[in-house]
Structure formats: C-alpha cells, structure tokens
Amino acid sequence: MPRHLAGLCLAGLFALLSVAPRHVRAQTGTPAPPVSDFARTGSLSHPAISPNGQYLALSLHNDKAKWGEPDHQLVVLHLPDLKYVSRLDMVSHYQPAQILWVSNTRMVVPLAYTTSALEAPQGTGDIIAVDFDGGHKQTLYSLRHRGSLQAGPHSMDMPRGFPSIAGVPYPRNGHVYIQLGIIPERNAAGDWDSHRSQIYDVDSISAKPTLMGDIDKGSMSFVVHDDVARLAYGTTDAHSIDVYARADGQAAWTRLPDSVTGKHLSPLRISRDGQTLWSLYSEAGGPDQLVSSRLDGSGRQVLARDDFASVGDVLWDVQSGKPYAALFETGRPHLSYLDDSLSAQVLKALNGNFADHLVLLGGGDEAGKRLLVVAQSDRDPGSLALFDTGTMNLQPLFQIEPWIHAEQMAERRPFRFKASDGMELEGYLTLPHGSSDKHLPTVLLPHGGPIGIRDGWTYDTDAQFLASRGYAVVQVNYRGSAGRGPAFQMAGYKHFGDRIQQDLLDGLHWAIDQGYADKDRVCVYGGSFGGYSSLMQPIMAPGQFKCAIDYAGVSDWSIGFERSDTSHMSVGRTYFAEAIGDEATAKAISPLYQLDKFNVPVLIAHGEDDPRVPYQNATRLRDALDKAGKPYEWLSKPKEGHGFYAQENREELYQKMEAFLGKYLGH
Template sequence: MLKRTLVAAGVLACSSAFAQAPSAMDLSRHAEINQVALSPDGKYVAMTVPTADEKETQLQIVSLDGSGKTQTLRFGRLEHVSDIVWTADDRITVARARTRPLRPLPVSLGQLFSTNLDGSDQETLFGYFRDSGSTTGRRKDQGFASVAQVIDKEPGMALVQFTCWDCGETPDTVVYKVDTRTGHRDEVERVKGTASIFFDQDGKSRARVLYNIDSEPIKIEWRKTVDGPWTEMPRALAGREIERAFFSKDGKTMYAVLTNGGEATSFYKIDMANETREELPSRAGFDVSGILRAGRGGEPFGSMTDAGKPTIKYFDPTSEYAKLHAGMLKAFPGQLVEILSFTRDNKKVLIYTHSDRNPGAWYVVNRDDNSLQLVAEAMPWIKPQQLAPMMPVEFKSRHGETLQAFVTRQGGGAQPMIVLPHGGPHGPYDRWGFDPDAQFFATRGYTVIQVNYRGSGGQGKKFEESGYREWGGKMQDDLADAVKFAVDNKWADAKRVCTFGASYGGYAALMQPIRFPELYRCAIGYVGVYDLTVMNKAGDIPDTESGRRYLKRVLGDEKAVWIANSPARNVDKIKVPVFLAQGAVDNRVPMDQFNAMKNAMSANGVKVETMVAAGEGHGFFDPKNREALYLKVEDFLKRNDAP
C-alpha cells in the first residue's frame, strides 16, 4: 500500500454521509490547477495556474524537495498557457492558449514558447508577430504548431508538427526538428494535405494517416524499417484509421489504437517485419481511451476505456507495472488513477486521480519507498461527502439499440428529475466523473440522467454517424426512452421531469417537450440552437467551407426538414414553462438563435423567462455569471417542476 505524504493540502476525505450541499459558487468556480507535468529528473513539477481573477494562466515551477521553492512565470499580460512539455531537465515548452467557456481548460492557439526553469532564455518557437516600426517580428508562422514528440536521447530537442492556415484548403503537414533552447528548426518531413504522423522513440516517422478535406482517412502508409521507403500499409493491419500509435524501443513493433471499419477502436500489437497483428485486451464496443505503459517509453501493460464506469484491462496482471497500478487503485478506492508520466529512471511516477465525487488531484509516487506526495488538487473546496454518486446504466431504445447513460442522485425513491443532454452533439459524450451541472441538481434533490444518445462519441464512427440527420428524430427518441427507463426504475417521479441543456443540449431541451409533451413539466435552454435555418446562416460554423459541409452532412439540405426540427418554428407545441439563457457575444450560437426562440414564444403566448449575460460567449466563463445562472435555474425549477 502506498504511504501518503503531503505537499500542498490535505488528503481528500472519503465519506458516504451526505454533508451540506455545495453552494452555487462552489460549483461555478474554475479549477485552481489545469495541468501538471513532471520533470524527467523528478526534481520539479510544472503547473498551469490561473490567476485569482482568471484573466491569465501562468506557469508555476515547484520543487519536490520539500523546500516549498516555487517559480512563477508569466508569458504576457492577459495571456493563457497550456500543453506543458519538458524537453530537458531544465527546459519547458508551453503553448499560448485561450479559454473556452463550456470547457474552461485553456486550449492551445498553436503558438509555442520555451523557457528555462528560472525564466531565463525564453524563446518563441512558433508564432506570428507583426513588425513594429523598425523592429521585425522574428516569427511569421501563420498556422498551428504542436509538440509531437520529445527526443529523450537529445535533451532539448523536440519534433513539432505544423499546419499552415493560409496555404489553401488542404495545406501541407510539416514536421520540424526543433532545438527548444535556441529556436533553431530543421524540416524533417512534409506531407501533402492533412495527416497524422507517428514517430518511433528515436524520432523517426514510421506511420502516417492521410485525410481528405472532410477529415476522412484516405490512405495509411508506413516505413517497415527505419530507413525504408513509405509504402501503403495493408488494410488487414491498419484497418480504416489509426488514431494513436507508438513503437517499441527497437522500432520493430508498432502498438496502435485503430478502427477496422468505423466501429469502436481496439488496441493492437503489430509485428512490422512479419506483417502480423495481435489484438490486445480492451472493452469491446467502446473506444480505447488510454494506454498504460511500463515506464518511460516502455511496452504497454494495459488499456483503459471510459464508457460506463472506466474499465482497465491488464495484459498480464502479474507483471511489475500492473501490480504497481493495481496498488495505486487500492490507495484510491472508488477512483480512477491515470499514469501521466515517469521520470527518466522510472523511479517516480506522476499520477492523476479523479472520480464522480473528486474533481481531480495530482500525486507523485516515489517507487523507492512507496511514498505518495500530493502535488495539487484541482478544486480543493469541493468535498466528496457533499456530492452525489454517478451510476452508469444501460437501457434499450425503442429502435433496439443498447444505450449508455448515467444517473446521479442522492437518497432513494422517485425524485423530480432533470434530463441533461450533452452538447456537440457528434463526437462529445458524457462520461463517469465530476460534473458540476449534474452535481448542482443532484445535491438539490433531483435525479439527473445523462444519455449517450446515438450520435455521441466514444463508441466508434458508425455510432456517431447514426445520429446524422436525426437531430429532431431518433436522437430525441433516445432521450425520451431514458425518461421512461428512469421512471420504470423508480428513480424519477413521472409527473416532475424537466430538461436542461447547453448548445446542442439546449436544442434537445426544447425539442423534448415538442416531441414528447406528456413527459415534461418545464424546459431550460442554455446557449442553445433553436432554429436550424438560422444555424445554416449565422455563427462561426457556416463561416467556413468545412463548416458548411459539416452542416450538410449532419442536418441535410432540405429546408422543410430544418423547419420541422426547429424548436423556434414549433413553439405552438410547447405547453410548459421555458427558461432561456444566452451569452450576448456568442459566436458559435449567436443572439439570432435566442431572439428567434424568444420572439416566437412571446408571439404565441408561451411563458418564457430569460437571462442574457453581457460579455459572455458560448457558455458563461465568469463564475459570478455561472452562479447567477444556477440560482435563476434553481428558482425557476422550484416554481415549475411540479404539477
């Protein structure tokens, strides 16, 4: 059993007794830490840390020697950073980032910077900087760069993949070998069009997937030997698409997460010389979400799947690293433990623990003495005993499919229920873990059900595509079937069901009482899509050719169908109270959508309450606005969720 020692805060409490519910602000605040990365020598961790006002995300370097020594680095006023990569014991690369309200974690803008531990010798590796007077901006990279791989044998060196933004609709994919200390770069690979490229441990490109303009794979190529030519990889080995791949230290074995024909991904060990493959254990029917590796650059020893309650499959449960991971799980009962990285000597391990009632914490395991250092907690003010458990369930849809869902609730008996459809809708999916929206409702006496309806991610491309052109059809049937399932299991009071959703979830929240008026007492749409005709004209999706092609794929091009499946065009069928919340500067789902819904409802005499937050985009970022939304929704439900 691992022994716990503390660096930053107390160990998370574990109690099944219900405590006072977390406040609306508790669930509105963003995490104190976004990302943690362990140095290769195990002496430091680097963390991305938002400032108190959350207008910046800074890089913090913390010594693990117990001294408490901390170095905080800023990369510019009102700037955010993400994607920490240690390229040497004393060198760190980060990406300039921006925040996204519905997912507050900063997301890379494709500009890379590097620095020493003490903030000296900062270099701009990739980015675009305009000339200023007589000063010429050093970098003119109009595109997106990301670190593809660190070359351990050459400290400070990294492979960076770059895609140009102004080089036509299908620009080349280029790989550079970059000295992160000096910024010097050499081009080492160029592929016509969009591609994913996979490298062996020496930094040699060995496999690549080429895509068309709609991001569909069109060819998979490989180098069977280090110095061999590029040839097409046999379909019997590569399947339809390789999503992730890495190589043994000798470069003779490829490990690949791939799909054979659009079904959920599987994990394979591929003998490159003999052109054979062996499927390794994973949970059938669900995408492989993670691979467990035996040390830094080591062989895989297990796979992870996060559909339902996360599943871990060890290839050999008696192996050294399987036992190590199993010991970590015992140290954190009821939680998922992810291995993020090892030190160069494999003596220290950075892990991330989280669960339905733990927003997340980072620890360093010292394998010499089995000690466990708590580095940081994402949201230390959240206490597990305050929260409700999330239960994975399965049910049959009326169309015959087995669908996955999650039920979050405290206490027993039939409770008022919130149907909480996720956004997207194609690709994203609900998963077991801490969800502030679900916890807000559950800790206030509601059962919450979240459904991975057809079209959701996590179960393969075919399942995702089964939702195409079904926004107002079978996808809505799936949600309604979940309501019946919850009522039949006596989790939900059939007379007290409401729905709440954001983005596509907002669309579904308003389509449900249109399609199934007998099921619902009220509906809440948050930055939702309400008019599909407007969606094809306004917002950032139809602004681009790729966006317009996407809309045609998922919605079709029949305007009569758009109208039939638009809440704003069917308000005469809404017989329940409605609440609408919107960000005034939302570029994804602009005010046109909100106004279309609000005006149509007002014209038809349907009761509607609204909240418009100034300065907010596609979801509210400011915790005060998030808190205000929760409180308004809570008040709305108290007045409208009962007959």
C-alpha cells in the same frame, strides 16, 4: 498486491481524498453547498514532472482575476518539498494547453485561449519555450505574429499553419517535434496551393527548425522514430483514416492499403527498437481496440479490447516506452493491464486501495523513481500525489477543487438500457445524497456536441449542482456520442432531431420505470447541443416535461449555416452537410419552426458574443415566444461567448436555474 508494494504508505492520501465510505449518509437537514462552489473552476491542470524528477510544473487558474488580468500562470515547484521556483503569468484568457519537459531544465508550452464555459480551450497557434526558473523565454512558433519580432528569430522558416506537438526525441535533448497543418495560399500564378502537412525538429533554445517530413495532404499527424518521420495519418471525411509510410532516407510517402490497415487505424507510437507499431484500431466500425503490428500495419495483434467500449486512453511506461495499461471509460471506468511492469504494479495497488476512485499515473521521471498519481471519482474532482518507488511512499500534493467536499456530493450510477429501436445504450444516474432514491423530481441533462462528445462517470459539475438541490439527474450517451467506435458516432449523423432525441427520452423512461424519477416532476436542461435538445424534448414528448432550460442552445440550425464561426471553414461546411443536411432539412429539425408544439416555460440563457451558436438563436426564439404569448425567462450577458466564462455570471445562472426549477417542479 505485489510483495514489494506491501509497504505502500497511504495515510497521507487517505487524508487528501477526504471521501466518506459509501454506506455513510449525510445527516438530514445538512445545508446544501453554496452555489458559488459550483460556479468556480478547477485551480490547477496539466501537471508534469521534469525528466530528473526535481521539478513539478503545472497551470494554475485564478478564478478571482478581474477582466483583463492574467487568470492563468505557469508555475514550477521543487520536489519533493514543493518550494516555489518560478511563475510565468499568461495574458488574460490564455493558458497552457500542455506542458512538456524537453530537458531537465526546459519546457515547451503550446498556448490555448478560452472565453466560454461550453468549449474546450482552443489552440492559439502559439508555442513557447521557457526554463524552469522562468528565464530564456522563446517563441518557437506563432501563427498570429509570424514574420514579426514578437514571433521569434526563425518565424519565417516555417510556413503559415496550425501547429501542434508531435513528440520529443528520446532521449530528450532540448528539441521538440512540431507538426503543421499548412494553410493554403495563392501562388505566383494566382492558384491555390494544395493542402499540405509538415513536421519539424525545433531547437527549443534557438527556435531553429529543421524540416523532417512533408506530405501533400492536409491536417495530417506524424509518428517519429529515431528522428525520422516514419508515418503520417489523417482523415478527409468522417468515414476513414488514411495512413502513409516511408522508408528511412526517402522523401516519398506510400499509402498503406486498406486491406492491411482497415478503414480505422490510428498510429500512436513506434517501439524504441523500431520493430513494433502501437495503434488504435476499429474493426468494421466497432469500438477502438489497442493493437500492435509491424510498421506497415501487418501482423496485427489485439492487446486490449471491449465489445461495448473503445479504448479511451493508453498509459505508457516512461522507462521502456511501452504501453502498460489501457483505459475504458464507459460505465464505471476500468483498466486493462498489459504487463507486470513496476508502473502496472503500482497502479494496481493504488486502485485496490482506493476502490471508490479511478487512479491513474500522470507520468514520471526518466529513472522511474517518482511517479505522478492522479485520483478522481464521481464525487471528487481530483487530487494529485507523488509516489516514490524507492521508499514506496505516497505524498499528497494538491486537490484540484479543494472547496468541494466529496462526502457532500452525490453518487453517479452507470446504467445500460435498450433504446426503442433495440440499440444498447448507456447513461448515468446521479441521485441526491441522503435521499430515498425513489420517485424524485428529475432533470434530464443532455450533453453537448453531439458527435464525439460523451458523459462520463467522474465528477460532473452540473449534475452535482442539481443533485445538491434535491434532483435526480439522468444523462444519456445517445448515438453519436464518443467512446463506442466510429459506427456508433456515425449513427448520430442526420438524426439530430429524431433518433438522438428519442434516445434521451428512452433513457428518461428507464429511470421512470425503475422508480427513480417521478414522471410528473421532470424538467430538461442542457448547454449547446444540450440546449437544442432541451427545446426539442417537450416537442417530442408533449406533457412529459414541466419546464426546459436552454443554455447557449440552437433554436434554428440555419443560423449556423450563415453565422457560426465554423460555417466559413471547409471542415465546418462539410460537417453541417454530412451531419445535418441542407438548409431545408436544418429548418425542419429546428425548434423555432415547431413552437406550436412547445408548451412549457423555458429559461433562455445565452452569451451575446457567442461565435459557435450565435446569439440570434436566443433573440429569435425570444421574439417568437413573445409573438406566441408563451412563457419564458431570460438571461443574457455581454462579453460572454459559448457559455458563461466569468464566475459571477455562472453563479447567477445557477441561482436562476435553482429558482426556475423550484418554481415548476415544486421542490
């Protein structure tokens, strides 16, 4: 430990992270946590410290809110005493997607909307600004209300498009950079305008925008330096990233050649002296590396890399603006430190003291005096603390899910194995706490997606629920998953119904061969694409599974071609075509047309208003099972989308799962 951190005061956080040492086992006969503990969702998110270090803003979730009542609030607390300052109630199902301080007293907040458990909150197209005390609320952009009084005084100064935050000026001056992927519209001649992207400097008080950059390419992101949009980048397909640059004072953009950038370079930030560009870079489709280069991409140097895993996140020093660590999330997450800055030293010391946790710094004040500490583990959903670099004191703040007791939760073990075609894959094995770890009833738990999504080591609600009921849980990051680079993701395309399913089976066979899983007591459960996999696995491996649980899963891919909320969008049509193929191929890999091979009881659970995987996937499957005389159990809920949002519905699902698995696994 660095000498000046030797006096680090950790007692408070040890109490907050109430984790038993790994050698301590639960007493036999200890009752399992109630189902309701797993049906609840995290109480806080998006913590952010003001530049002067005086305020902490965060999003609070009220899982007891009734339908139509505000279930999220934007809350501001004074530091370090945590005295309440203000609260802003969100409209029902709306929440902050991000909280960004643009001055010592003002925040900019993009909004997100969610009505389902299986999807990340989706941006609404609204960005608001508000003072720390809740005053002077201003709408900076609203796609829904553009042109109305509700959208703010300058709502027509920017075109219709999908907004996102591109950053803030340095030093912060109350302004924010908002980038737009502009929605094409018909011009006076009746022709469609070309796809465009723009970026604006927006005053968060007046909402007045100033155009900073305009490029005739759709869905581009921008990198700004000294109030000049210097780079734009984006992708038109799944195979490459285009990077454009322009000189100071010039409007024209020049595409940087592949010979310099390669096909997969994603610019992140420009150094404050304007000489260095930091980017994520994939060489020949391999795992993403953190690299530095000149602004045109030349002179590239590797700062952090791993032969197996991509850089999952980059940690930036608030004072210098430089990256000080890179996070690799595959297996047991680990950090690669890039310098010996104070932030790096603090992080090393904290991770050394909390070896069972992954500890990260979630930002801090501009003086580098107060740093927000975020700690999480395989058994702990997460805790927040405040580190004072002047006193070296660590002050506990909040637990994200205080009703979860980490000492009752199960260990998640990363594992690697070779798929049957020789590809190296990874997965996670969650073992019931206090069990013998041998020949256990087992649930195979495929993740959703499938492309660009992955399972990780940190707390997983489904896996912990199943383990708390005595089941070993096997999860596999099959080809197509995130975290391994573009080539690994592309390896999942056109293989939804064969190689991906075989990867899952190969991971299950690894657990059986190692003696963890009882080969005669295995079921499969998943949501979304995982629900599809839960239907495909018994078809792929007759006799291997005793039952299946299909939660908002695809039974007929051709329904998505017609009715999914993405099917009418060009990006959605492109994805279906590239990832699956034509409708004939979609039907060929659909469980609905292979039910003669499906011979296990299945629990079908689906939201009746699901826009992503339409409800017809469940009803057509039910009708076909009825016609074939095959056993199933049923749970559907009105007003629910892609996964159950209401706590009482999630609790009912878990209760039915517990009874269903107990019935067929005899546990």
